[in-house]
Amino acid sequence: MRRDPEKTYEKILEVSSKLFFEKGYENTSLQDIVNNLDGLTKGAVYHHFSSKDDILDAIEDKLLVENNPFKKVLVYSELTGIELIKKAFLLGIEDQEQQYYNKISMKIWRQSEKIQSPKMIAKMIEINKNILAPDLCKIVEKGIKDGSVDTKYPMEISEQILLQINIGLLLAISDITEKELTGKIEFISEWTKNMGVDFLDKELKEKLKHVFMEYCE
Amino acid sequence: MRRDPEKTYEKILEVSSKLFFEKGYENTSLQDIVNNLDGLTKGAVYHHFSSKDDILDAIEDKLLVENNPFKKVLVYSELTGIELIKKAFLLGIEDQEQQYYNKISMKIWRQSEKIQSPKMIAKMIEINKNILAPDLCKIVEKGIKDGSVDTKYPMEISEQILLQINIGLLLAISDITEKELTGKIEFISEWTKNMGVDFLDKELKEKLKHVFMEYCE
Structure with a gap:
């Protein structure tokens, strides 16, 4: 099944925000994020982001700029x-x-x-x-x-x-x-x-x- | 020859500041710092600091606080x-x-x-x-x-x-x-x-x- 890259990107941001909020940023690993992405692989996440920091960066961009x-x-x-x-x-x-x-x-x-x-x-x-x-x-x-x-x-x-x-x-x-x-x-x-x-x-x-x-x- | 740890510490800060100033922070490697320390080893630097960032931190402390x-x-x-x-x-x-x-x-x-x-x-x-x-x-x-x-x-x-x-x-x-x-x-x-x-x-x-x-x- 092919996924829509834009939807995947948004889904990663959504799941990550939720985890950062619930567990705290430091306590959330990239693996935790992957585990909550309904079957997405770590590779798919790395396709969009180079690190957890990078995800946080995108969340900030989205919220502060948009x-x-x-x-x-x-x-x-x-x-x-x-x-x-x-x-x-x-x-x-x-x-x-x-x-x-x-x-x-x-x-x-x-x-x-x-x-x-x-x-x-x-x-x-x-x-x-x-x-x-x-x-x-x-x-x-x-x-x-x-x-x-x-x-x-x-x-x-x-x-x-x-x-x-x-x-x-x-x-x-x-x-x-x-x-x-x-x-x-x-x-x-x-x-x-x-x-x-x-x-x-x-x-x-x-x-x-x-x-x-x-x-x- | 035993060195005075306090003097070593100060020497590392001095040499690092000089290199950060001349070459820029990003262009200075920990090895560059070691090379300018008259025979000190990388291990001796690591005894005092865990990273280049850590050295910068100490320089800031020294200057802003002292x-x-x-x-x-x-x-x-x-x-x-x-x-x-x-x-x-x-x-x-x-x-x-x-x-x-x-x-x-x-x-x-x-x-x-x-x-x-x-x-x-x-x-x-x-x-x-x-x-x-x-x-x-x-x-x-x-x-x-x-x-x-x-x-x-x-x-x-x-x-x-x-x-x-x-x-x-x-x-x-x-x-x-x-x-x-x-x-x-x-x-x-x-x-x-x-x-x-x-x-x-x-x-x-x-x-x-x-x-x-x-x-x-």
Whole structure:
């Protein structure tokens, strides 16, 4: 029986995510993945991926790039820049697939006090800088035009917001208290407001806090 | 002849840094390092380090932790908090060993468009968060007491400044123009000023720009 390579590829990602989530990344072997692929051989997996790391890489690509909320919100052309930024963060928080991925990431990061998956972090920094920040920046620039945003630094602020939320907050989370988390979120809210991008309102702050505390559980 | 293990350890770090700097990290093999160690065997190197990565790790530890400028400045007890923060950044910029290390880091990062040494970045994030930020925070708190700093977020600001300079700026540098760099530095200067930690004055901005442009060469 011939299999559709694209379906096989997606199936490998699906099974691997599930195992990484349930058993943790370190405790999942390539053989475990093969065992859950209904008769696929290790060779078939190697046809698509060179290692377990490579699979993780593809999962990240899929979720961080395909689910890019700053692209998704562009359909709401009637909203102002600042409304679009809020909407994008809400989408990120409310997207089930994104949440599932974030929980896998947490599992990987929390396996020890040391950062367990440096490649994942490096990748996140890269995606932040090269994909998400330029997209967020477009929305910030729209906000400057429609008057809902007031900054001389659209790109710098975009990079910075993402660095703080995706790296500063996500990485801090493994040993953070609710009070510390609240402080970090209040801080981001205050400096972005001071710098003319007032997107972190009460609703979004509460939701961010809620979703981050959930990762800690 | 018996060798002093501590001297051997230091010698390995010294020779490795030199080779990483001259040939690049990826192009330096463990054998290259051994060849430059005046008759030491590979076994002697393996006695101290398990891999090339492990050597890089030790170099980073030595430079980032031992050279911690936020600890070093504490001897200047007559200075205000904000003066100590400026002093610490100047020390970091003017320290020859630190500059040498930064140039090695740049070489590693610039070998390709992709981040080449994710472990290094992960380590930097960890050291930022666990060692440098708490030390910078102590100085910020001193500044709050003496009135030179005005913030409700001493720890958040400390983490954020380091994340921006050590991750945001250092990682951006491989393909940055002078204009972009100026924008990033102005941005950091403006938001920290807005948030009550006005440390990035004209002199420090110029020196930071100068040293970062030098890394790009």
